[in-house]
Amino acid sequence: MYSNKVMDHFTHPRNTGEIIDADGVGTVGNPTCGDLMTMYIKIKDNRIEDIKFKTFGCGAAIATSSMTTELAKGKTIDEAMKISRASVAESLGGLPKVKMHCSNLAADALHAAIEDYKGKLKKNKEEQK
Amino acid sequence: MTINNVRQIYVDHSAGKPVDSRVVDEMLPYFKASYGNPSSFHRFGQEAKQALDNSREDISKLINAEKPETIIFTSGATESNNLAIKGMAIRNRKKGTKIVTSAVEHMSVVNSCKSLVRQGFQTTFSPVDSYGLLDLAKLEENIDEQTKLVSVVYANGEIGTIQPINEISEIVHKKGAYLHVDATAACGQIPVNVKKDGIDLMTISCNDMYGPKGVGALYLKDSLRIDPLLHGGGQERGLRSGTENVSSIIGFGKAAEITRLEMKSESKRLVKIRDSLIQGLIDPVPYTFLNGHPKKRLPDNVSLRFNFIEGESILLSLALSGVFASSGSACAAKTLQPSHVLLAMGLKHEEAHGSLMITLGRQNTQKDADYIKELIPSIIDRLRNMSPLTPKELKK
Structure with a gap:
């Protein structure tokens, strides 16, 4: 049912865990629906220096989380914002149709983490004024 | 049975059985x-x-x-x-x-x-x-x-x-x-x-x-x-x-x-294996619960739920180790809805998602149960370590 790439990321997920002093945190999904993801990012010079994830969900949810962190690591914030659900699924060699919607949320979690970082940045600047 | 040196244990008998x-x-x-x-x-x-x-x-x-x-x-x-x-x-x-x-x-x-x-x-x-x-x-x-x-x-x-x-x-x-x-x-x-x-x-x-x-x-x-x-x-x-x-x-x-001729002895045999599996999984794995009645229960049925994780990822992990079971999770179903049976018993959606159904059959032995008992705790730990829902005290 899943591609070899999905199974690889499910059995050996990259970048799992938390970043305690993260610059941005994004959570999407809902345990009621069976998928919940949190992304943690550390930013240096406008680039994603480190990224980690925690996911409750099916094989596809775990694999897309892992793939998203791999795609995002080292990218600038603007580049990372361009990572989409479709590009994550494509990098994994495709996902079963039923999983495209519900379990492919990791790009959204990444974007939420970046927005969180941007929000904090803005707040800090305002406070400095 | 073994394929590529991995033992194959089929425990999805409520879904389909081999013909005698x-x-x-x-x-x-x-x-x-x-x-x-x-x-x-x-x-x-x-x-x-x-x-x-x-x-x-x-x-x-x-x-x-x-x-x-x-x-x-x-x-x-x-x-x-x-x-x-x-x-x-x-x-x-x-x-x-x-x-x-x-x-x-x-x-x-x-x-x-x-x-x-x-x-x-x-x-x-x-x-x-x-x-x-x-x-x-x-x-x-x-x-x-x-x-x-x-x-x-x-x-x-x-x-x-x-x-x-x-x-x-x-x-x-x-x-x-x-x-x-x-x-x-x-x-x-x-x-x-x-x-x-x-x-x-x-x-x-x-x-x-x-x-x-x-x-x-x-x-x-x-x-x-x-x-x-x-x-x-x-x-x-x-x-x-x-x-x-x-x-x-x-x-x-x-x-x-x-x-008619063999049911009595076969059921007695399965009840033993069933109960050893239930106890052998509930005891070592915290936040694990039995679905259904402990005594008024079919001899083949081991239905459990593991909190904080999702059933399809348990099934995938089991299948990689040669164990073929089933789940009431939405993600393992075509409908993307958790089992209405589990919800009817008052389980929350997220609890129903973490369910695992093992149904035993004539081909299963106590050895199969022992293999499953050894396998499951590490699978649960791995998935819980990845889950944002897992309480801190369970993290390893």
């Missing part, structure tokens, strides 16, 4: 030698008819039916449930238009009832407690003068809970309704006796007794009349037209005979 080789042997002559149509007048036909009647007798013996003619062959449990519910409802339309069933039924019962609602019938799904046992007081309340049919599962294959059919039958008959029982998972695992249990109609599955798929039966009490779903040449007393699936029905008879 004694059953296959019995079936084979009916493909190429005794291929006649049981409705034909000549020797070939009469040979097939005789074989059908023998099977009918084997099945009626297994369930203690009053006579073999009470057994109507169908294409499986789904058709039997459809025939019982729609056939009874439509036959008795003038006497009453309400059907009462339970909240833990198979989809073939649920959707048969729903299809009748579109035709002007009313359906009430009677609630169950946290073990999945029917609330008998509520059931009695739900059966009114309009109710002519009550349909209840003998034991749900997903949670294993066995309903008190005898008590249910008393209530149903006192209220002047008929009782249909879906015995798909139960018949073959525990003694089912239509006379003693007070059952008017009963669904029986062949594959659940290690016979072929695509064949089943409906027991219809001798005095009862229902409307057929399929009209045609009038086979099966006019209640199920279409040339009978002879070879499979022959296999069904053999499967019923083997079950």
Whole structure:
């Protein structure tokens, strides 16, 4: 049912865990629906220096989380914002149709983490004024 | 069995069972030698008819039916449930238009009832407690003068809970309704006796007794009349037209005979393995719970839930280690909805998502159970370490 790439990321997920002093945190999904993801990012010079994830969900949810962190690591914030659900699924060699919607949320979690970082940045600047 | 040096352990027997080789042997002559149509007048036909009647007798013996003619062959449990519910409802339309069933039924019962609602019938799904046992007081309340049919599962294959059919039958008959029982998972695992249990109609599955798929039966009490779903040449007393699936029905008879002779010892063996698995998984893995009743339980059924993680990822991990099981999680289902049976017992969605169903069979041994017991705790730990829902004290 899943591609070899999905199974690889499910059995050996990259970048799992938390970043305690993260610059941005994004959570999407809902345990009621069976998928919940949190992304943690550390930013240096406008680039994603480190990224980690925690996911409750099916094989596809775990694999897309892992793939998203791999795609995002080292990218600038603007580049990372361009990572989409479709590009994550494509990098994994495709996902079963039923999983495209519900379990492919990791790009959204990444974007939420970046927005969180941007929000904090803005707040800090305002406070400095 | 091993494939690429990985042991293969199949524990999804409520979904599908292998056909017993004694059953296959019995079936084979009916493909190429005794291929006649049981409705034909000549020797070939009469040979097939005789074989059908023998099977009918084997099945009626297994369930203690009053006579073999009470057994109507169908294409499986789904058709039997459809025939019982729609056939009874439509036959008795003038006497009453309400059907009462339970909240833990198979989809073939649920959707048969729903299809009748579109035709002007009313359906009430009677609630169950946290073990999945029917609330008998509520059931009695739900059966009114309009109710002519009550349909209840003998034991749900997903949670294993066995309903008190005898008590249910008393209530149903006192209220002047008929009782249909879906015995798909139960018949073959525990003694089912239509006379003693007070059952008017009963669904029986062949594959659940290690016979072929695509064949089943409906027991219809001798005095009862229902409307057929399929009209045609009038086979099966006019209640199920279409040339009978002879070879499979022959296999069904053999499967019923083997079950009748071996069920007692086999169930005793499975209960031991079942309980060792349940204890062996609940004890070492915190936040693990049993779904269904601990004692009033089918011998093959181990239904557990592991909090903070999702069932499909448990199934995937198990399959990678050669263990093939099932889950009530939405993500493992085509519908993307968690099992309505688990939700009916009061589980939250996220709890239902973490369910794992292991259903044992004749091929499983205590060694298989020991392998599974060793395997599962590390799978659960790995997934919980990745989950944002896992409480801090469980993290390793």
